[in-house]
Amino acid sequence: MKKLFSLVLVLSLLLSGCGGAAPAETAPVQTAAPETTEAAATEPVLGSAPVNLTFWHSASDEAGVLMDKYIAEFNASNPYGITVKGIYQGQYSDATTLLKTLLSAENYSELPDVMQMDATGKMAYVNSGKAFTTQDALAAYPQPGFLEDYLPTALTNWQFAGTQLGLPFATSTTVTYYNADLLSAAGWDKAPDTFADISALYADLTAAGRTEKVLQTIPNSPTLANWLGQLGSYLVNNRNGADGVATALDCVDSGALETFLTAWKAMYDSGALLNEGSSSDLFISGGVAVMTGSSSNVHSILTKVDGAFEVGVAPYLRVNADAAYGAGVSGSCVVMFDSGDSLRKAAAWEFVKYLTSAEVQADFAAGTGYIPAHKGAMDTAVYQDLIAQYPQYAVAYQQLMDTPETITSVTVGPSKDFYYAVMQGVSDMLEYDQTPAEAAEILEDELTMLLEDYLRSNS
Amino acid sequence: MKRYTKERLWDALVSCIAIFLGLIIVFPVIYCILGAFKTPAEFASPVLLPKSFAYLENFRNALHQAPLLRYMVNSFITAFAGSFIRLAMAVCAAFALTHYDFRGKKLCFFFLLGTMMMPGDTLLMANYATVSRLGLLNSYLGMIIVSFVSASQMFLLRQKFLSFPKALRHAAMLDGCGDLRYLLTILLPLCRGTLTTLFVQSFLSLWNAYLWPLMVTASAPDMRTIMVGITKLNSWEDTNYELVLAGVTISLIPSFVLFALMRRNLNKDNTDGSLNG
Numbered sequence: 001m002k003k004l005f006s007l008v009l010v011l012s013l014l015l016s017g018c019g020g021a022a023p024a025e026t027a028p029v030q031t032a033a034p035e036t037t038e039a040a041a042t043e044p045v046l047g048s049a050p051v052n053l054t055f056w057h058s059a060s061d062e063a064g065v066l067m068d069k070y071i072a073e074f075n076a077s078n079p080y081g082i083t084v085k086g087i088y089q090g091q092y093s094d095a096t097t098l099l100k101t102l103l104s105a106e107n108y109s110e111l112p113d114v115m116q117m118d119a120t121g122k123m124a125y126v127n128s129g130k131a132f133t134t135q136d137a138l139a140a141y142p143q144p145g146f147l148e149d150y151l152p153t154a155l156t157n158w159q160f161a162g163t164q165l166g167l168p169f170a171t172s173t174t175v176t177y178y179n180a181d182l183l184s185a186a187g188w189d190k191a192p193d194t195f196a197d198i199s200a201l202y203a204d205l206t207a208a209g210r211t212e213k214v215l216q217t218i219p220n221s222p223t224l225a226n227w228l229g230q231l232g233s234y235l236v237n238n239r240n241g242a243d244g245v246a247t248a249l250d251c252v253d254s255g256a257l258e259t260f261l262t263a264w265k266a267m268y269d270s271g272a273l274l275n276e277g278s279s280s281d282l283f284i285s286g287g288v289a290v291m292t293g294s295s296s297n298v299h300s301i302l303t304k305v306d307g308a309f310e311v312g313v314a315p316y317l318r319v320n321a322d323a324a325y326g327a328g329v330s331g332s333c334v335v336m337f338d339s340g341d342s343l344r345k346a347a348a349w350e351f352v353k354y355l356t357s358a359e360v361q362a363d364f365a366a367g368t369g370y371i372p373a374h375k376g377a378m379d380t381a382v383y384q385d386l387i388a389q390y391p392q393y394a395v396a397y398q399q400l401m402d403t404p405e406t407i408t409s410v411t412v413g414p415s416k417d418f419y420y421a422v423m424q425g426v427s428d429m430l431e432y433d434q435t436p437a438e439a440a441e442i443l444e445d446e447l448t449m450l451l452e453d454y455l456r457s458n459s
Numbered sequence: 460m461k462r463y464t465k466e467r468l469w470d471a472l473v474s475c476i477a478i479f480l481g482l483i484i485v486f487p488v489i490y491c492i493l494g495a496f497k498t499p500a501e502f503a504s505p506v507l508l509p510k511s512f513a514y515l516e517n518f519r520n521a522l523h524q525a526p527l528l529r530y531m532v533n534s535f536i537t538a539f540a541g542s543f544i545r546l547a548m549a550v551c552a553a554f555a556l557t558h559y560d561f562r563g564k565k566l567c568f569f570f571l572l573g574t575m576m577m578p579g580d581t582l583l584m585a586n587y588a589t590v591s592r593l594g595l596l597n598s599y600l601g602m603i604i605v606s607f608v609s610a611s612q613m614f615l616l617r618q619k620f621l622s623f624p625k626a627l628r629h630a631a632m633l634d635g636c637g638d639l640r641y642l643l644t645i646l647l648p649l650c651r652g653t654l655t656t657l658f659v660q661s662f663l664s665l666w667n668a669y670l671w672p673l674m675v676t677a678s679a680p681d682m683r684t685i686m687v688g689i690t691k692l693n694s695w696e697d698t699n700y701e702l703v704l705a706g707v708t709i710s711l712i713p714s715f716v717l718f719a720l721m722r723r724n725l726n727k728d729n730t731d732g733s734l735n736g
Binding site: 054056060061062063064065087088089090091094097098100101102104105107110280281284285300303304305306308 | 498499500502503504505523524525583584587588591592596669670673674677678680683687690691692693694699702
């Protein structure tokens with residue numbers, strides 16, 4: 001009996017310590033060799049045998065219901081005998097964690113054929129060594145002019161070092177929402193356009209006897225990149241990490257960071273700004289006059305406001321009157337992995353084309369409020385009806401068309417840490433009354449350290 | 460008389476403080492349940508109570524958008540089996556540490572304590588690699604194997620076992636009782652309260668697990684747990700808390716039932732009379 005108990009104890013010791021094992025080696029970086037046209041011609045063609053695909057997605061709530069519908073429709077309608085198994089893998093960041101873990105464990109058999117990912121997964125995909133990019137697919141299955149059907153800004157968002165990684169699926173941008181009734185009370189008949197307008201609006205509201213603040217938000221890395229982009233600067237080098245791995249900040253020497261921080265602090269000092277994390281709740285309950293948020297939220301905000309006041313949508317706030325209009329693209333794309341099976345890769349490409357087709361994009365836009373990335377979707381009756389019912393959606397589309405190239409999303413390795421470091425740095429400036437120059441220096445040190453740490457551990 | 464009044468006043472004060480503290484602890488649960496009955500517009504307002512408890516749209520949508528009932532069954536299987544095995548392992552290890560003398564016993568004990576200092580997240584990748592190589596991905600066993608051993612449970616049970624007099628075991632042995640019989644028929648019944656507390660605590664932590672079950676079942680969506688289902692109710696770029704709270708309220712039901720069933724056992728630790736007769 002003593003032996004039995006001792007055995008269990010030993011087993012417990014082994015199991016309790018099993019987590020301490022050294023992590024598996026990182027998968028070596030490989031690049032999927034693009035198939036040549038000749039090679040593709042000799043390989044089995046779609047339709048010659050049934051194909052089963054795995055598709056990881058992060059579509060939740062209404063989007064999840066729609067995603068299930070698209071998968072079912074594709075399975076029923078495609079003429080090639082392709083069956084897609086859609087698997088919800090949690091939120092984008094969870095799916096990225098899963099991807100990194102699989103790659104780290106070299107468990108490539110668990111990789112999906114197609115995956116929906118947002119910017120947090122971009123570098124993991126690039127470094128996976130198992131990427132079968134859109135560029136690879138277009139080389140293997142040539143379709144001249146194929147990419148011209150998509151909005152250029154949406155496409156650019158999913159490029160790295162000049163390679164088109166995936167195709168945009170859920171596309172949104174950031175716009176300004178305003179409470180038209182509160183603005184009227186302050187004597188305003190147009191939406192605020194710049195940070196200075198926010199301060200002026202607050203002064204007018206106060207003069208009219210109102211106690212509401214105007215804006216409640218703390219900038220994070222994507223919003224900071226937007227505002228720096230308006231000033232003609234990138235947050236990090238290599239075009240915000242789109243042309244190559246970001247190695248340094250790009251907004252300090254140009255003075256753009258300090259210009260932004262100065263304008264931001266002036267807005268706070270005027271009393272117009274609440275230095276709190278952005279939430280639509282305060283706007284919906286009438287507590288603030290203006291909020292910035294995803295263009296995909298129009299329907300949801302209108303539903304929640306429920307007619308309590310008139311909701312207006314305007315282009316994204318500008319730092320100052322000299323800044324360009326626009327905001328970067330956010331949302332997600334669909335990427336493919338190299339399974340080593342040419343039939344599965346061809347089938348994955350068919351599925352990706354289906355998900356990003358004009359019809360699906362228009363239907364998805366009508367169901368969720370995202371901007372269809374396929375130009376052809378604009379002409380569909382579904383999308384036309386949406387614009388007729390909610391003209392507010394048209395603002396986002398137009399903004400996306402007008403956004404200059406300098407406004408592009410940030411791709412950095414330590415994306416999550418960057419996100420929170422920017423929030424912390426800007427919030428601390430207001431809370432501890434730092435000068436914009438001091439805050440810029442602190443932010444520079446913090447963000448540079450994050451980049452260097454990442455480069456050191458991934459070199 | 461005066462002393463009696465003073466005691467009553469003191470009792471009343473302590474009760475009031477206890478009720479107040481209890482309300483603070485229970486408030487998130489109350490808020491969650493009340494929020495689940497609110498419309499989106501109501502949720503944006505600061506009013507605590509919903510206009511009507513007949514508004515069940517959130518529950519209907521939650522059950523429509525994610526197979527929560529199926530996920531609850533999976534959660535129950537993993538939480539129940541995981542807690543049971545974890546407790547069994549802890550009992551055996553604690554018994555060995557308290558009733559046997561062997562070389563390296565202290566080292567074993569401190570090694571166990573040392574594992575309590577490791578943050579769970581740091582073990583994620585290593586555990587995944589281990590489970591993957593054992594071929595346990597996409598299985599219930601893979602979901603629970605990493606929780607079989609809990610150093611804190613072993614520690615607590617060891618301390619509990621040490622609180623019993625050695626005479627108790629000697630008396631049992633004189634009556635012809637072996638180690639296994641002594642453990643099962645004498646020691647464990649005397650620790651019913653501790654065992655129940657540890658089981659409930661373990662059940663709740665496994666019930667609430669999110670990232671590990673998500674990762675291990677990457678290719679088996681039907682094996683997903685309730686917490687994964689709840690994230691499926693969360694919108695990408697918007698906050699629809701009322702729907703999430705409806706999902707959380709549904710997920711709370713088994714925990715409430717378990718707590719109600721086990722409540723009577725929670726204060727059943729008792730050695731009175733164990734050495735009599």
